[in-house]
Amino acid sequence: QKLLDNIQEASNHQQKLLAVLIDPDKFQPKDAEDFIKYLPVLATHIFVGGSSVEQGKTCEVVKAIKNNSDLPVILFPGDHHQISSHADALLFLSLISGRNPEYLIEQQVRSVEKLRNSDLEIIPTGYILIDGGNETSVQRVSNTSPMSQVEVGKIVHTALAGQYSGKKLIYLEAGSGAKNAVSAEIIKAVKDALDIPLIVGGGIRSDLQLETAWNAGADLVVLGTAFEERSFNQN
Numbered sequence: 001q002k003l004l005d006n007i008q009e010a011s012n013h014q015q016k017l018l019a020v021l022i023d024p025d026k027f028q029p030k031d032a033e034d035f036i037k038y039l040p041v042l043a044t045h046i047f048v049g050g051s052s053v054e055q056g057k058t059c060e061v062v063k064a065i066k067n068n069s070d071l072p073v074i075l076f077p078g079d080h081h082q083i084s085s086h087a088d089a090l091l092f093l094s095l096i097s098g099r100n101p102e103y104l105i106e107q108q109v110r111s112v113e114k115l116r117n118s119d120l121e122i123i124p125t126g127y128i129l130i131d132g133g134n135e136t137s138v139q140r141v142s143n144t145s146p147m148s149q150v151e152v153g154k155i156v157h158t159a160l161a162g163q164y165s166g167k168k169l170i171y172l173e174a175g176s177g178a179k180n181a182v183s184a185e186i187i188k189a190v191k192d193a194l195d196i197p198l199i200v201g202g203g204i205r206s207d208l209q210l211e212t213a214w215n216a217g218a219d220l221v222v223l224g225t226a227f228e229e230r231s232f233n234q235n
């Protein structure tokens with residue numbers, strides 16, 4: 001429970017967290033050392049995962065990162081193949097905005113064989129896909145519809161349904177490369193309703209957007225594309 005406790009603790013004290021997301025498909029283990037040099041100074045976690053990743057690649061990438069950084073590595077898997085016991089923890093995701101049993105429970109069942117023999121910290125996470133204004137790969141791969149940014153009440157109810165069913169974190173996801181990040185209005189409404197920490201990601205490309213998400217109530221913000229492209233604007 002160590003990493004979850006740390007996130008909860010940070011949330012209690014309004015200390016903001018930042019995860020950089022590595023998609024193993026776009027990352028060469030030999031570049032790990034260089035990668036660490038470019039991490040934003042505020043980064044507190046490294047997430048590893050992608051919508052579709054070649055089998056075995058996650059493990060190599062996690063090992064290379066662990067050899068070069070002391071930041072905790074948390075798996076953010078697109079499917080059950082992306083589980084590596086070399087990471088510190090796993091977001092055990094359930095796509096609760098969708099109605100596709102494959103991502104509500106099937107992938108989770110398939111991951112158990114690996115998980116029951118590992119020391120990974122397993123963090124039950126309610127994953128909510130929000131419309132980011134363009135079709136993103138999570139939408140395509142999961143074959144589920146994102147929730148409209150207009151349906152604030154329904155998004156809040158979905159997040160609370162996640163909390164009531166025992167999720168320890170809620171993740172609001174606009175999708176990697178989203179045109180529009182999750183709005184501050186949604187982040188605030190969800191945060192006000194929840195008792196558990198809130199993760200927000202998708203389409204966040206600037207310092208200003210990062211601050212906006214934090215100020216609205218996100219406890220941990222995830223940065224993927226902007227960091228990959230080295231285009232994150234740290235003023």
Ligand code: 1GP
Nearest residue numbers: 176177201202203224225
């Ligand atoms: C995707 O939330 C993450 O799962 C990050 O999205 O690549 O748009 O930063 P970006």
